[in-house]
Amino acid sequence: MLATQGLQAFYGDAQALFGIDFTLAPGEVVAVIGANGAGKSTFLKCLTGLVKAPRDAVRFRGEGIGGLPPGEIVRRGVGMVPEGRRLFPSLSVEENLLVGASARRPGPWNLRRIYQLFPVLQEKRRNPGTALSGGQQQMVAIGRALMANPEVLLCDELSLGLAPIVIQEIYRALPRLTQEGMTVVIVEQDVQTAQRVSQRLYCFQEGRVSLAAASTQVTREQVSRAYFGV
Numbered sequence: 001m002l003a004t005q006g007l008q009a010f011y012g013d014a015q016a017l018f019g020i021d022f023t024l025a026p027g028e029v030v031a032v033i034g035a036n037g038a039g040k041s042t043f044l045k046c047l048t049g050l051v052k053a054p055r056d057a058v059r060f061r062g063e064g065i066g067g068l069p070p071g072e073i074v075r076r077g078v079g080m081v082p083e084g085r086r087l088f089p090s091l092s093v094e095e096n097l098l099v100g101a102s103a104r105r106p107g108p109w110n111l112r113r114i115y116q117l118f119p120v121l122q123e124k125r126r127n128p129g130t131a132l133s134g135g136q137q138q139m140v141a142i143g144r145a146l147m148a149n150p151e152v153l154l155c156d157e158l159s160l161g162l163a164p165i166v167i168q169e170i171y172r173a174l175p176r177l178t179q180e181g182m183t184v185v186i187v188e189q190d191v192q193t194a195q196r197v198s199q200r201l202y203c204f205q206e207g208r209v210s211l212a213a214a215s216t217q218v219t220r221e222q223v224s225r226a227y228f229g230v
């Protein structure tokens with residue numbers, strides 16, 4: 001469904017990705033793990049057009065999408081929950097959600113469904129997005145991406161800065177997304193969470209894939225070797 005082949009990425013002269021081969025099948029949850037600076041966010045940004053990539057290095061439903069404008073990629077069905085949530089501070093929760101609907105595609109997600117998924121957002125729907133707790137803001141960020149009815153949802157560090165119980169609450173939404181036919185990529189620093197919620201995982205190390213495996217089959221030793229390179 002979504003794949004990269006030999007994907008390289010650069011910031012000016014500095015190379016961040018050195019030939020990433022990645023595949024994603026419909027309905028899968030795939031995790032990307034790796035240390036700080038390994039290239040996880042850069043990888044997601046290449047999938048969404050925020051970092052330039054050669055057209056055919058990123059393929060979605062058989063077509064090259066590398067380097068297309070981000071809005072075009074959203075309209076084709078690739079949605080992203082960015083690192084750090086990035087809510088609009090002057091907008092209410094509901095207005096933030098509606099921003100996501102500007103690239104709206106046909107599909108099951110609408111305000112009512114988002115509020116079913118995260119009931120606390122309905123209670124807070126008139127509050128400024130930034131007046132919420134970190135976990136609630138993350139729910140808004142997820143809901144905003146869902147409002148566009150993506151086929152693939154890319155999530156960058158959903159758990160960053162959140163308490164373990166809140167992380168669990170966020171990740172409880174995942175099975176409900178996949179039941180709706182959503183395909184999901186999660187970037188996650190917490191290896192245990194990543195293994196628990198995904199079917200397959202990729203570990204990145206210094207811009208390269210150091211491990212690609214079924215999540216239940218990798219050992220702790222394999223992961224730490226792939227993670228730290230020791």
Ligand SMILES: Nc1ncnc2c1ncn2[C@@H]1O[C@H](COP(=O)(O)OP(=O)(O)OP(=O)(O)O)[C@@H](O)[C@H]1O
Pocket residue numbers: 011014016034035036037038039040041042043189
């Ligand atoms: N805007 C940028 N300009 C220049 N270099 C960048 C930029 N963003 C990232 N990099 C560099 O690219 C490399 C990969 O960074 P990236 O943010 O993709 O890593 P990451 O795996 O997401 O890390 P983290 O876990 O800290 O979020 C790093 O060496 C980083 O310093």
Ligand SMILES: [Mg+2]
Pocket residue numbers: 040041042083156
């Ligand atoms: Mg990152």
